[in-house]
Amino acid sequence: MPWPDVFLSLLRLEAGYVSGPRLAKKAGISRSAVWKHIKILRRYGYAIQSRHGLGYKLVGQTDLPVPWELAKVLHTSFVGKHIVYRETIDSTQNLAISLASKPDSHGTVVIAEQQTSGRGRQDRKWLSPRGGIWLSVVLRPSIPTAKITLLPFVTGLAVYDTINTTGLDARLKWPNDVIISDKKVAGILLDISAQADQVNYAVIGIGINTNVDSSAISARLDGIKITSISGELGHTVNRLDLTRSLLENIERYYVEIEQRGVDTILQEWKKRSDILGRKVTVVQNNKMIQGVAADVNYDGSLLVQTDHGVINVVSGDIHVSY
Template sequence: MKHKILDRLHEEEDFLSGEKLSEEFGLSRTAIWKHMKSLKEDGYQIEAVTRKGYRLVSSPDIVNYDEIKEILHTQVIGKKVVYFRSLESTNKTAKEIAAISREGTIVVAEQQTKGRGRLGREWISPNRKGLYFSVILKPDTDPTKVAKLTLLGAAAVNKGFLDMGIESEIKWPNDIIINGKKVAGILTEMNCELGTINHIILGIGINVNQSKEEIPYELWDRATSLLIEKGTVVDRKELFAAVLNRLDQFYIDFENEKNVDNILEICRDRSAVIGKDIIVIQGSVSRKGHAVGINHEGQLQVRFDTGLETVYSGEVSIRREDEYI
């Protein structure tokens, strides 16, 4: 009901009386007041004047469904958005609700207190400075194909950035970088049994409007934000919708065609490592090689001194030999 009341406030430029709202929605004046109070707590600036009613003055910088629905053009992804001001981890919450959630449900938070990336690394997630969200997917595919969804997520972020006029590269398999520094990452987690996928959680974290001072000093050589790279504040709502629109487009293609040829082409074309000397790190073992390409299964082809090998994402990290990323 709160969302319906917000829609009415968006529609009206003038004041809406509490009496009129009560009649429209069949609620008491007290109930209307409580919904207004809740909207104010969400950050909406609402002017209340006796004998005039309520008027929406401004909307907050938040990334709930109400704020993106007009620019969200999806069929599967984002038809339901579960919004939180703060969470330990969007992936953690998404896993908890996945079994009872429809496919495409998104868990999004303004901040994460225990955000994490691949290989258990911490993901710093300050309040209203980035985009931190997880998508619940239930694809009809073999579990061995799930690794491709990480590349699908990376391609969606890369193209979503481009829709906003932002150039970036993909560091196989799950990082988005700008000028040699990480600006976004994808974490894919799967729940399956007996060769059947129950659900997949595709977590995406993007550093949007952090200043350099808001990034830990020890990460200055390897992490950045869109604000730092562009020099201007980026509209988080517009970026959120742009990435979701691309993700929906690519995911529908993946489900319908059972291939990701277009995704692989994006990952090859925008690769930060193909054609470069790299270091492949697996556990405590580091090996120098030359990244040759990405095969049709989405795996990295690397030429080592011992010959050409296929590198699987799993527990492997990739570094460019000439820089951290």
């Protein structure tokens, strides 16, 4: 049991205040260490009152997705059974990739309260202040290499379902964004190591603008419309609950594609996306493709109907006319 959980259990045993000496004796630490532990727990989001002569009292729980709290509520078989948590990190994706080659890394999740060098597709900077959900999931898939490009679709469905539990109407935008009212609320990144007939590992990075100031992020991005869950709702949401839901949904959809194939995943993704049938402009290395988004192929590529025929689009920045 991690020390925060041990220490919190001591506070929860008492209805009122617990003295510093009693906490020190029960935890087997010094009285100065008790104060250090209290400060750390407050930083983790727990509300702890302190009164001279009485001691400490736990009066509020955290909503941060810390491992010891997730372990109590997470119902998965492998995703999140091992969680690495950092208050600050350069990138959860970088740390997850460094762990991915280990044989027992399948399902490992790396979570951070903030990232200093978070990245999106094409190595673009992903702004990740405190208040969001920033995490990476390590998978060692048994699915064929040809299907690995559909993992962002699996993840997109998981993010969609998670956000929509708040009552918002999120939609999926090809290839790996989640939007609300044409504004980006979440993004997905995939890093893989594969051979011709085998996937060594896949690391899925997920960033959800949860309880963050989206206007501050938008001000630092040129021409990209950004929103957040709290901004849309007008109040903050519980990130511990959302992270639990997200990890459970990832495992559910991952098992679906692993056991049943791509058909269901693609059909569900299409239902949750509003891109099909709309006019789109795809930008690829200063080249523009204009047409109508006709369908999504079995490898996840976008079929665009142009004046010159159907073009199979594998990557690019897409602009949708609503």
